Amino acid sequence: MARIMCLDYGTKKIGVAVTDPLQLIASPLETVETSSIIVFLENYFGENEVETLVIGEPLHPDGQPAQIHGQVLDFYKKLEKKFPTIELALQDERNSSKNAKQVILQSGAKRKKRQDKTLVDKVSASLILQDYMQEIGKW
Secondary structure, X not given: OOEEEEXXXXXXXXXXXEEOOOOOOEEEEEEEEHHHHHHHHHHHHHHOOEEEEEEEEOEOOOOXXXXXXXXXXXXXXXXXHHOOOOEEEEEEOOOHXXXXXXXXXXXXXXXXXXXXXXXXXXXXXXXXXXXXXXXXXXX
């Protein structure tokens, strides 16, 4: 079985999370500079089989697209062209950063660790991935 990967897009950094090959566990993987994400993905896909790439879709609480939504759709189209053999999906990411901060707090992490934005980005990606897995019935 192949992995499922999730990207939490940001204009500066992208949080990355991935499942294990059996798609049982979603784990934070990395936070990558947005300008370097294509090279990161090429390298990762060269070493690991990924069947689906999930992109967090930024929406306001009322379901309307957030300001960055257009950039995310452009990014989605770029990935679609660059990696045509990998299935792409959008997943609602409302409250993922807030929930990630709560998870980090509950983990007992020290204050400095809790304020690390790169940790929040990759934990957010793992929460978005968990939501996706539940939505498609894998969990």
